[in-house]
Amino acid sequence: MTRLPLALGFVVLATLPLWMPGTYYVNIASQILFYAIFALGVNVLAGYAGLVSLGHAGLFGIAAYAGGKAITAGYGHSVVAVIALAATLVTAAVFAVLALRGTGLGFVMITVALGQIVWGVAYRWISITNGDNGITITGRPMPFGLSLASPRSFYWATLVVFLAALASMTVFVASPFGASVQGTRDQPRRMNALGYHVWMIRFLAFLFSGFWSGVAGLLYLYYNQFVSPQVVALTASAEALLMVISGGTATLLGPIVGAALVVVMKNVASAYIERWNFVLGAIFVVIVVFMPDGLVPGTVRLARWARSSLLGG
Amino acid sequence: MALRLDRRGFLVGTAGTAVAASLPRMARAQGKPVKIGLLTVKTGPLASGGIQMEQGTIRFLKDRNYALAGRKVELLVGDTGGNPAGTKTKIQELVERDGVDMIFGPLAAFELLAITDYAAQAKMPILSLAAAEDMTQRKPNPYFVRASATSSQTMHPLADYAAKEMKLKRVITIADDFAFGHEQMAGFQRVFEDAGGRVVKKLWPPLVTPDYTPYIAQISGADAVVQGFAGSNPLKFMKQYQDQGIKLPVLGGSTAGDEALLKSYGDEAVGMISCSAYTGDLDTPSNKRLIDGMVKDYGNIPGLYSAGLYINGQVAEAALEKTGGKTDDREAFIRALRAVSLTDTPRGPFTFDRLGNVVGTFYVRRCERKGDKLVNTTIKAYPKVSQFWTYDEKWFLSQPVYSRDYPPLKS
Structure with a gap:
């Protein structure tokens, strides 16, 4: 049943640059993919672990900044990726140790503060980050000798990473670890009583989430070849959370749909509608009112209801 | 979702490529x-x-x-x-x-x-x-x-005017804490100090701040204040500056004395000296x-x-x-x-x-009240101002770019 749409979706994604006319839309598709990776990363915490983070743009940005600094220092691209992801993981670990002292509102507030610290550093530590003039890099990496300079090849590279992210999420959700993460969300005290180390499970989920946020940040850097403090601003964290919530928390497809919605509204709709912010806001209100659990679960529920009422009626 | 984007993209994009493909073949000039x-x-x-x-x-x-x-x-x-x-x-x-x-x-x-x-x-x-x-x-x-x-091209002539015509000796600068503010004030400082003046303090309020009072409170021990705010910040700053009763003359950059702001300024802006590439009375x-x-x-x-x-x-x-x-x-x-x-x-x-x-020409203006309106009146025009001011281009480019800490304050 579900194999066919999956295969179809894969074929559409894989061949997209071939039939999509104009590189502009291929670039938009690349953006959707790396923002989807980011949203998937945020979803691990916000969805499966029930820990709403408003500081993930900090992790996204750390990867982008670390990558940018490493490239300007003259390192090769494979080393750059290692440095960027290591920096993200270390930062994620520090974030986790501090933020996991609380849950619920406390967790949200600590992550906001941590994200703002990263923003402050990016904005004010000018000797390192070049302040709001940002860091510009030249060139994209050449994995296995393949140039990623063209929009098409960059799209395919992003797609490979995206599929890896999606696969890792699928494995994560089905794994005992994934189940225990959801357990700490629903019944932390019972999980504790059952002998699970709740704090450690949350900590590892935080690292997993941070890792994919960092990967997305690195792709962002290579895509834009530029990083500036706007990337780590609070609004960027909120936007990632909106992607997750509008698409559907704790689902695999939800963050992807949410990322597509936000990127398309921001880039495509803004060309036709001046008040696109307003439209985006209105769409979120509609989603919250009519599909409070997000677009994907909402649509599934709608389809089920339609089918049962058709068959039953 | 992806499919919908694709279809829309397809339609618009097809039109785009059709145009692009036909470009080389057609005589574009007509x-x-x-x-x-x-x-x-x-x-x-x-x-x-x-x-x-x-x-x-x-x-x-x-x-x-x-x-x-x-x-x-x-x-x-x-x-x-x-x-x-x-x-x-x-x-x-x-x-x-x-x-x-x-x-x-x-x-x-x-x-x-x-x-x-x-x-x-x-x-x-x-x-x-x-x-x-x-x-x-x-x-x-x-x-x-x-x-x-x-950023600094307007500030070089302003600094020259401040030192040579207004005979100012010591000034305090205040500007938004981002690259445009930094570059403006660094440009002012270099020319002003080369003409014998001293920048005694540089204040940097954040770009988005509701209240300049703590910064204005630090203004003392100078002949004048140079402000380099942008957007709507110059309005907010001048209002609070006046409210705190400070009487030192104010100089400003192109965004600080912009014609588009004049209708929103009140009497607090009268007397402000600003320098800009564009002036309404030209x-x-x-x-x-x-x-x-x-x-x-x-x-x-x-x-x-x-x-x-x-x-x-x-x-x-x-x-x-x-x-x-x-x-x-x-x-x-x-x-x-x-x-x-x-x-x-x-x-x-x-x-x-x-x-x-x-x-090109840069204009030093004084803000004046004419009837019920504020206007900028040009008091000196500096013709043929280059981005390097009067400095040698090679020397200028060999120096670090203007920034928050360069040139440094003399202690």
Whole structure:
């Protein structure tokens, strides 16, 4: 049943640059993919672990900044990726140790503060980050000798990473670890009583989430070849959370749909509608009112209801 | 979701590629319109300047009946949202999908820095008024033309005026804590100190702050205050400055004394000395046309941003006339752009230097009350000011770029 749409979706994604006319839309598709990776990363915490983070743009940005600094220092691209992801993981670990002292509102507030610290550093530590003039890099990496300079090849590279992210999420959700993460969300005290180390499970989920946020940040850097403090601003964290919530928390497809919605509204709709912010806001209100659990679960529920009422009626 | 985007993209995109594919075969000079892409900010905190940019562009095109050098002109506007990633996407849209011939804008330095490499790769001429120094200094882009000013280009003459005409000895500077503020104040400091003055303190309130009181409280022990705020911040600062009863004279940069702000200022701005590339009281036919047109269409007198884009239009027009309306040969077109020399513009006569930055007149003005209105009255004009002021270009470029800590304060 579900194999066919999956295969179809894969074929559409894989061949997209071939039939999509104009590189502009291929670039938009690349953006959707790396923002989807980011949203998937945020979803691990916000969805499966029930820990709403408003500081993930900090992790996204750390990867982008670390990558940018490493490239300007003259390192090769494979080393750059290692440095960027290591920096993200270390930062994620520090974030986790501090933020996991609380849950619920406390967790949200600590992550906001941590994200703002990263923003402050990016904005004010000018000797390192070049302040709001940002860091510009030249060139994209050449994995296995393949140039990623063209929009098409960059799209395919992003797609490979995206599929890896999606696969890792699928494995994560089905794994005992994934189940225990959801357990700490629903019944932390019972999980504790059952002998699970709740704090450690949350900590590892935080690292997993941070890792994919960092990967997305690195792709962002290579895509834009530029990083500036706007990337780590609070609004960027909120936007990632909106992607997750509008698409559907704790689902695999939800963050992807949410990322597509936000990127398309921001880039495509803004060309036709001046008040696109307003439209985006209105769409979120509609989603919250009519599909409070997000677009994907909402649509599934709608389809089920339609089918049962058709068959039953 | 993905499918829906694809279908829409397919329709719009097909039209785009059809146009693009037919370009080389058709004689573009006659039938095809010149496409100008305007990158501006229409949403968010920078929107007021961005909307004025659009108004200035439209005003210019109306003056020319949407035709330049015998070709029709099509204007495509992209809202960058005032952030670098948005700017990158919008320029890709304008270049790759819409096939524009040149870009006007963007507004902010960080937007420009985010797209400069891409634009150079795409060989896309950019006519911007973003003031980032290094765009025409240490990291030049061969396809870039700036007819407005670098951040410090207005501050050099202002500092000269402060030291030599106003005989000021010690000043305190205060400006937004971002690159434009840093570069402005560093430029002021270098010229002012070389003329024998001293900058005794530099204050940097954050870009978004509700209250300048703690910063104003630190102002003492100087002859004057130099402010370099941008956007609507100059209004807020001057009001609070007056409320705290400080009587020291105020000097300001181009954004601080901008004509577009005058209707929002009260008496607190009277007496402020500012320096700008554009001044409303300049008596040229094109400035008169610009002011009349803006008042008629929008009910506002033009300021820096609308005049800046009007002037960009004139630069593009002059270059198109030289190439016979052709833009396909980008190298020839950018050469023509940089060779433009105009006299009747809203900012007076100007040319470009070898890096694509303007060499033109800068005006020191005093803000005065005339009837129920505030006006800027020009008190001194500095002709042929280059971005290097009177310094040797080689020496200037060998120094670090102006920043928050350079030149350092003398202790």
